[in-house]
Amino acid sequence: MAGVLIVGAGQAGASAAIALRQRGFTGPVTLVGAEPDPPYERPPLSKEYLAGEKAADRLLLRPPAFWEDRGVTLRTGVTIGAIDVRNRRATATSGEDFGYDRLIWAAGGQARRLACPGGPLAHVIRTRADVDALRAALADAPRIVIVGGGYIGLEAAAVLAKLGHAVTVVEALPRLLARVAGPEVSDWYLALHRSHGVDVRLGTGVVAIEGDERPAAVRLDGGERLAADLVIAGIGLVPEVEALRAAGADCPNGVRVDSRCRTSLPGISAIGDCALHPNPFAGGAEVRLESVQNASDMAKCAAAEILGGDGAPPYRALPWFWSNQYDAKLQTVGLSAGADARVVRGDPASGSWSLVYLRAGAVIALDCINAPRDYMGGRGLVERSVSVPPERLADPSVPLKALGEAA
Numbered sequence: 422m423a424g425v426l427i428v429g430a431g432q433a434g435a436s437a438a439i440a441l442r443q444r445g446f447t448g449p450v451t452l453v454g455a456e457p458d459p460p461y462e463r464p465p466l467s468k469e470y471l472a473g474e475k476a477a478d479r480l481l482l483r484p485p486a487f488w489e490d491r492g493v494t495l496r497t498g499v500t501i502g503a504i505d506v507r508n509r510r511a512t513a514t515s516g517e518d519f520g521y522d523r524l525i526w527a528a529g530g531q532a533r534r535l536a537c538p539g540g541p542l543a544h545v546i547r548t549r550a551d552v553d554a555l556r557a558a559l560a561d562a563p564r565i566v567i568v569g570g571g572y573i574g575l576e577a578a579a580v581l582a583k584l585g586h587a588v589t590v591v592e593a594l595p596r597l598l599a600r601v602a603g604p605e606v607s608d609w610y611l612a613l614h615r616s617h618g619v620d621v622r623l624g625t626g627v628v629a630i631e632g633d634e635r636p637a638a639v640r641l642d643g644g645e646r647l648a649a650d651l652v653i654a655g656i657g658l659v660p661e662v663e664a665l666r667a668a669g670a671d672c673p674n675g676v677r678v679d680s681r682c683r684t685s686l687p688g689i690s691a692i693g694d695c696a697l698h699p700n701p702f703a704g705g706a707e708v709r710l711e712s713v714q715n716a717s718d719m720a721k722c723a724a725a726e727i728l729g730g731d732g733a734p735p736y737r738a739l740p741w742f743w744s745n746q747y748d749a750k751l752q753t754v755g756l757s758a759g760a761d762a763r764v765v766r767g768d769p770a771s772g773s774w775s776l777v778y779l780r781a782g783a784v785i786a787l788d789c790i791n792a793p794r795d796y797m798g799g800r801g802l803v804e805r806s807v808s809v810p811p812e813r814l815a816d817p818s819v820p821l822k823a824l825g826e827a828a
């Protein structure tokens with residue numbers, strides 16, 4: 422028996438190997454990853470690891486001996502380049518060949534690079550090696566420009582500003598976090614970063630990075646030139662699905678999977694950042710989520726499907742996410758895209774508040790800033806799409822948990 426081959430030894434791939442064993446799968450499990458490291462977590466890369474507060478060995482998802490103990494063959498530094506669907510074989514770029522009965526594609530993606538002249542001079546933050554290279558360059562870099570005002574760019578801005586660098590964030594859209602959060606949250610983070618001395622430029626694109634071996638300046642589309650010793654691009658992810666596309670899978674934005682994480686290719690599932698899936702918390706629409714929650718929960722779903730086929734439950738995990746910037750701890754639950762109303766709960770000026778997102782009167786998501794009780798209490802409202810009058814949601818003296826229980 423060739424067993425299960427998992428391509429990608431990141432959050433999703435590692436979780437799939439663990440879930441298969443936890444669910445009693447006794448066949449061979451091979452976990453193949455392109456990076457040299459055993460599976461590790463990425464969230465600290467733009468937080469404690471970048472800040473130098475967490476050592477590399479503390480990033481590991483499990484101790485190195487764990488994989489062998491569980492009978493999982495871990496192969497690091499191996500990149501799968503092609504899949505022969507008919508013969509159920511996957512070939513590494515080194516030429517090594519792996520047979521499989523079932524394949525789980527968990528290859529995540531690569532940081533998107535700036536396409537403008539000088540783009541390759543920018544650092545990115547996706548792998549431990551990226552952050553090691555970035556940290557090595559920091560000593561010589563008083564002025565840093567971060568391109569992209571999403572979570573990763575803003576987390577890096579917070580760390581680097583705290584380390585004493587002069588940080589500028591350049592965001593092409595008119596507000597920060599525009600793709601993931603409501604304007605009230607964007608405005609709050611804008612004020613937070615500015616209060617820490619970060620120069621935030623909104624509605625401005627980067628047209629070039631000037632410099633030879635290292636950056637000297639960033640040129641903006643309005644003609645302005647920002648002196649920069651170091652540039653970081655935090656402009657999103659390109660899903661890693663080329664081998665699947667070449668094998669005939671449908672890959673419009675990542676690889677399309679069904680409600681049990683199966684691609685259109687026989688015997689091949691896909692999970693995590695690379696998987697475009699129908700999500701009940703998006704009203705059944707297809708989404709590609711980049712979160713630890715999604716990677717871990719899709720892994721469980723795919724493992725259950727391998728063991729139980731159509732009898733396994735479809736993917737229905739409550740989405741959640743977090744982001745730490747300075748002393749602000751954001752916790753989100755649900756998916757806010759498609760909201761038709763928002764309610765501010767608590768006073769943003771107090772530093773502890775939440776934004777509640779509604780669609781057709783029902784709670785679909787919350788962003789909770791330094792408000793763990795709202796997050797805990799609000800999860801049930803999102804899980805069950807509870808309808809609550811906006812004035813009740815806006816009243817922070819009424820616990821969200823109580824609103825859920827009353828519904």
Ligand SMILES: Cc1cc2nc3c(=O)[nH]c(=O)nc-3n(C[C@H](O)[C@H](O)[C@H](O)COP(=O)(O)OP(=O)(O)OC[C@H]3O[C@@H](n4cnc5c(N)ncnc54)[C@H](O)[C@@H]3O)c2cc1C
Pocket residue numbers: 428429430431432433434453454455456462463464465466467499500501502527528529530546547548573661664692693694695710711712713714716741742743744745
């Ligand atoms: C800096 C940073 C901060 C983040 N912060 C948060 C956070 O605060 N909260 C949160 O919920 N999420 C956060 N995330 C997102 C979260 O880390 C990802 O959603 C999660 O890691 C996705 O897991 P994955 O296994 O799908 O992909 P990955 O973790 O990217 O793992 C995929 C692995 O597959 C390997 N691979 C790729 N192609 C091949 C191939 N052809 N053959 C073999 N191996 C291959 C890659 O090298 C990689 O190691 C953050 C991500 C980053 C980068």
